[in-house]
Amino acid sequence: MHIPHARKAIPALLCSALLLxxxxxxxxxxxxxxxxxxxxxESKATGASDAAASGNASVEIPSVDAPExxxxxxxTGDDEDEITVESLExxxxxxxxTIEVFDALGHLDLVGIASEDSAYGDLLGDAERITTSGSGAxxxxxxxxxxxxxxIGTNMKRHADLISGLQDAGVPATLINRSQDASEIITKTxxxxxxxDAGEELAKQVTDAVSAAEEKAADVPEDERRRVxxxxxxxxxDSGNTTGAGSDTPADQVVTYxxxxxxxxxxxxxxxxxxxxxxxxxxxxxxIIVAESEVEDLGGEDGIWDYVAGLKGTPAAxxxxxxxxxxxxxxxxxxxxxxxxxxxQSQLYPDLGA
Numbered sequence: 001m002h003i004p005h006a007r008k009a010i011p012a013l014l015c016s017a018l019l020l021x022x023x024x025x026x027x028x029x030x031x032x033x034x035x036x037x038x039x040x041x042e043s044k045a046t047g048a049s050d051a052a053a054s055g056n057a058s059v060e061i062p063s064v065d066a067p068e069x070x071x072x073x074x075x076t077g078d079d080e081d082e083i084t085v086e087s088l089e090x091x092x093x094x095x096x097x098t099i100e101v102f103d104a105l106g107h108l109d110l111v112g113i114a115s116e117d118s119a120y121g122d123l124l125g126d127a128e129r130i131t132t133s134g135s136g137a138x139x140x141x142x143x144x145x146x147x148x149x150x151x152i153g154t155n156m157k158r159h160a161d162l163i164s165g166l167q168d169a170g171v172p173a174t175l176i177n178r179s180q181d182a183s184e185i186i187t188k189t190x191x192x193x194x195x196x197d198a199g200e201e202l203a204k205q206v207t208d209a210v211s212a213a214e215e216k217a218a219d220v221p222e223d224e225r226r227r228v229x230x231x232x233x234x235x236x237x238d239s240g241n242t243t244g245a246g247s248d249t250p251a252d253q254v255v256t257y258x259x260x261x262x263x264x265x266x267x268x269x270x271x272x273x274x275x276x277x278x279x280x281x282x283x284x285x286x287x288i289i290v291a292e293s294e295v296e297d298l299g300g301e302d303g304i305w306d307y308v309a310g311l312k313g314t315p316a317a318x319x320x321x322x323x324x325x326x327x328x329x330x331x332x333x334x335x336x337x338x339x340x341x342x343x344x345q346s347q348l349y350p351d352l353g354a
Contacts, residue, residue, distance in 0.1 A: 062205035062335050066105040069194030077174030077188070078156065079163060085172045087149040088193060094132060094153045096120060097178060097332040101189040104335045105198055113146055140165035152192065154178040154185075179248050179271070182337035183207050202335070209338025210257050213345050216352050217259025226348050228260040229285035229316070230330065231308070232272055233297035241274035242298065242308060244283075250333035251289070257337075258345035259352075260287070277310025286315045287348065291327045323347050 073085040090112035093099050099120055102108050114124055115132040130146065131137045138159075143151065143166060151166055151173035153159030159175060166173035176188045183203035190199020230245035230252075245251035245262065246269025255262040263283045269275075288311075290298060299307025304322065311317050329340025345352065 061104075062202055062209075062338065063104045064106065064198045064201045064205075066107055066190070066195040066198030069107070069110075071194060073192065073194045075174060075188075075192045077163075077192070078177040078180070079160065079175040081164075081167060081174070083167065083172045083174055085150050085192065085194070090128075090147060090149045091193070092130075092143065092146065092148040092151045094138075094151070094155075094159060095178070097185075097328070097334050098152055098154055098176070098189055099124075100328070100335050101186055101202075102193070104186075104202055105190055105193075105195055107193060107195065110193060113148055138162050140169060144169050144171060148173075150174075150192070152176060152189070178333065179250070180333065181253065182210075182250075182333040182335075185334050206335065206338045210341050213257055213259070213338075213341045216345065217257070217349075219352065220259045220349060225259060225261050227263045227266075227284065227286045227315075228255045228289060228348070229263050229280070229283060229287070230255065230289045231294075231298065232291070232331075233294040243272040244269050244275050244280075245272055246270045250337070251330050253333060254330055254337065254340045254344055255289075257341040258348060260344070260348050275310075280308070280310035281313055284314055286319070287321045287323060288316045289323045289325055289330060289344070291331050292324055293327050295324055 069088055071086060071088070074082060075085065076082045088110050091110050092113035093102070093111050094115070096115075096118050099108070099111055099114065099118065102111055103123075108120075108123065109125065111120075111124055111127050113128045113130060114120065116129040117133060118124065118129070128146065140162060143162065148171060151163065151171060153163045153173070153175050154177065156175060156177050156179070163173045163175050174192060176185060176192070178185065183206055186203040186206065187196070187199040190196055190202065230249075232243045232245065234243075244264040244267075246267075247262075247265040248271050252262045252265050263285045264273075267279070267283050290304075295301060295304070298304050301322070301324070305311055305317055305320075316322070323344065325340065325343065326336075328334075328336040329343055
């Protein structure tokens with residue numbers, strides 16, 4: 001899988017606790033995850049390794065050879081509803097991050113229905129492609145007509161009514177919260193397709209990579225930990241506002257595991273929230289992180305400093321410190337979390353462990 005090398009360049013914008021009254025919460029950590037999924041899968045199609053791309057050869061792409069699923073499967077999702085899965089012939093997966101877990105388990109072939117926006121393209125073989133984005137694109141009636149044998153949603157806000165409606169219609173459907181720890185996402189995804197043991201093995205690979213980074217981060221004195229802001233152009237849905245990653249986001253996990261301080265969470269941001277210029281200035285980030293898919297939306301590598309109000313005057317702007325990361329490493333939790341942590345840590349603290 002090709003994950004381009006994250007590189008330093010330039011920052012964007014965030015919000016401070018001092019100005020939370022001027023911030024708008026998105027509720028769910030939606031910050032462009034659909035775009036992140038597509039960018040992640042598009043990278044995967046090229047076939048190079050994440051480790052080489054990130055400049056950290058010690059971190060490999062997690063994968064296992066899972067056995068054939070054992071049916072039937074009884075599973076309780078993050079919606080707390082128990083379902084029974086009797087067939088995996090037509091599995092509908094609502095985001096590419098979940099498909100990525102299927103792939104890492106060696107069961108990409110189980111994806112029978114996927115978004116037409118999925119960047120997995122021909123890798124999905126004969127999987128039926130459907131429209132999943134936009135208002136009214138996914139309805140209970142429309143999905144039932146597809147005759148799926150299992151539906152997996154990940155957005156506790158956007159997918160909740162659909163999944164509940166499908167359950168009422170007798171379709172096995174479940175929610176796996178994409179805001180939780182990567183290991184939980186992996187093990188639950190593996191469990192719902194009947195390969196729980198393989199999921200534990202895959203999750204351990206990710207957890208081991210994270211633990212190794214945390215061990216290194218322990219050597220960074222508290223007063224030397226870098227203040228990081230993760231900015232997004234799509235976290236507020238269709239509002240067009242720039243948002244900052246707060247607590248309860250994959251970005252918060254990655255920054256914290258790498259030994260950084262998430263200035264967004266420290267300022268009181270919850271999930272992704274729109275921010276003001278004053279809030280960004282007050283937060284005083286030293287480093288800004290932007291996902292690759294959103295750099296141009298924020299003014300581009302050379303224009304972001306002027307494009308994002310409130311950025312000038314921050315330590316990050318003064319030192320022109322922007323880290324641009326592959327979407328799969330910073331915007332979604334799952335297979336690439338360990339790689340993302342190692343990648344970010346190597347850039348925040350290049351001499352750590354040297």
